[in-house]
Amino acid sequence: MNERENSTRKDDRSVTVIGLGPMGQAMTRTLLAAGHPVTVWNRTAARADGVVAGGATPAATPKEAAEASDLVILSLTDYGAMYDILGGATSSPAGRTLVNLSSDTPDRSREAAAWAEGHGAAFLTGGVMVPAPMVGTEAAFVYYSGRERVLESHRAALAPLGTPKYLGEDPGLAQMMYQAQLAVFLTTLSGLMQATAMLGSAGMKAREALPELLASADSVGDILRAGEENPGSALDDGDHPGDLSTVTMMGATSDHIVETSRSLGLDLTLPLAVQGHYRRAIENGHGGDNWTRIIDSIRDPR
Numbered sequence: 051m052n053e054r055e056n057s058t059r060k061d062d063r064s065v066t067v068i069g070l071g072p073m074g075q076a077m078t079r080t081l082l083a084a085g086h087p088v089t090v091w092n093r094t095a096a097r098a099d100g101v102v103a104g105g106a107t108p109a110a111t112p113k114e115a116a117e118a119s120d121l122v123i124l125s126l127t128d129y130g131a132m133y134d135i136l137g138g139a140t141s142s143p144a145g146r147t148l149v150n151l152s153s154d155t156p157d158r159s160r161e162a163a164a165w166a167e168g169h170g171a172a173f174l175t176g177g178v179m180v181p182a183p184m185v186g187t188e189a190a191f192v193y194y195s196g197r198e199r200v201l202e203s204h205r206a207a208l209a210p211l212g213t214p215k216y217l218g219e220d221p222g223l224a225q226m227m228y229q230a231q232l233a234v235f236l237t238t239l240s241g242l243m244q245a246t247a248m249l250g251s252a253g254m255k256a257r258e259a260l261p262e263l264l265a266s267a268d269s270v271g272d273i274l275r276a277g278e279e280n281p282g283s284a285l286d287d288g289d290h291p292g293d294l295s296t297v298t299m300m301g302a303t304s305d306h307i308v309e310t311s312r313s314l315g316l317d318l319t320l321p322l323a324v325q326g327h328y329r330r331a332i333e334n335g336h337g338g339d340n341w342t343r344i345i346d347s348i349r350d351p352r
Contacts, residue, residue: 062119062120063085063086063087063207064086064087064088064089064118064119064120064121065081065086065087065088065089065119065121065122065123065207066088066089066090066091066109066115066116066118066119066121066122066123067081067088067089067090067091067106067123067125068090068091068092068112068115068116068122068123068124068125068126068135069092069124069125069126069127069131069152070090070091070092070097070098070101070125071097071125071127072182073125073151073178073182073185074090074092074125075097075100075101075182076182076183076185076186077123077125077151077178077185077186077211078090078101078104078106079101079104079186080185080186080210080211081207081210081211082101082104082105082106083186083210084186084210086207086210087107088101088105088106088107089106089107089108089109089114089115089118089119090102090106090107090108090109090115091108091109091111091112091114091115093135095108111139112135112136112138112139112142113138113139113142116136116139116142116143116146117142119146120145120146120147121146121147121149121204121207121208122143122146122147122148122149123149123151124148124149124150124151124152125151125152126150126152127152128152128153128154128158129150129152129154129158129159129161129162130154130158131152132148132150132152132162133165143166143169143170143171144169144170144171145170145171146171146172147171147172147173147174147200147203147204148166148171148172148173148174149173149174149176149194149204149208150162150173150174150175150176151176151177151178151192153177153225153228153229153232154225155225155229156222156223156225156226156229157222158225159175159195159221159222159224159225160220160221160222162175162221163175163196163221172196172197172200173196173200173221174194174195174196174197174200174201174204174221174224175194175195175196175221175222175223175224175225176192176193176194176224177192177193177224177225177227177228177231178190178192178211178212179191179192179193179212179228179231180212185211185212186210186211186212187212190211190212190213191212191213191214191215192208192211192212192213192214192215193215193217193223193224193227193228194208194214194215194216194217194224195216195217195218195219195220195221195222195223195224195225196219196221196224197219198216198219201214201216237320238267240320241267241320242260242263242264242267244311244316244317244320244321245259245263246259246260246263247314247316248310248311248314248316249263251314251316284340284342285342285345290336290339290340290342290343291339291340292338292339292340293340294340295340295341296337296338296339296340296341297328297331297332297336297337297338297339297340297341297343297344298332298337298338299341300328300341301325301328301329301331301332301337304321304324304325304327304328305325307321307324307325308321308322308325327344327347327348328341328344330344330347331343331344331346331347334346334347
């Protein structure tokens with residue numbers, strides 16, 4: 051990083067946001083409300099109209115956008131878009147910090163960090179863990195990974211978006227946490243739709259079914275926390291006591307879900323996947339263990 055150039059901008063509160071989908075627009079509005087001058091750029095220029103009307107400065111090119119601020123936030127479809135947009139202006143990131151809040155794989159995050167540092171930029175990976183309407187609210191938080199000193203130097207500017215949660219220096223960590231959180235989220239959504247379809251086949255409207263199903267989804271965290279003082283400790287210790295919900299018991303339940311879904315003519319993709327977890331654990335001789343034993347075949351599906 052060019053320390054001399056960086057020192058001339060250290061008091062500059064300006065921020066650049068590249069990518070103005072719903073998330074990019076929400077972040078821009080939040081930064082403006084917090085008093086930061088914001089420069090914006092988007093492939094489809096018309097998407098900037100709303101935030102420009104709210105006080106943001108439009109840039110004509112990615113190069114102009116990147117050079118407008120020391121802190122450059124990327125909110126794109128994936129990491130490939132970063133190369134497409136900044137690849138033609140590789141001198142622009144030098145001396146700046148790129149904070150990529152786009153979704154992709156941990157490995158691509160690590161590759162992007164190396165690319166950025168190779169062009170003289172500092173780099174942070176980030177994962178925004180709320181939908182666009184919640185950006186900037188008390189419920190918002192963002193996972194970050196990369197060099198901690200880089201996060202600390204920009205914490206004041208990033209904090210309005212959501213509480214920063216630092217995971218470590220590996221640039222892939224924040225992306226890993228983001229994907230892990232979405233694995234829970236997307237699986238839950240599919241489960242809710244599977245259950246709604248099951249009840250709908252019996253004539254129950256979604257407006258009647260979903261309140262009951264959502265209450266069940268809300269209770270999962272409480273159930274898991276009630277079973278262990280420090281959730282996850284038993285997993286870390288390889289301890290799967292079979293005194294409550296055993297693999298065999300939960301596996302039988304998964305069989306019933308498959309049978310019911312099949313009889314109703316519903317898609318079996320999700321029920322069969324869940325059933326497969328329990329069947330493999332039983333085949334491996336762990337039917338009497340706690341249901342958490344299914345993690346073994348998830349970790350090593352061979």
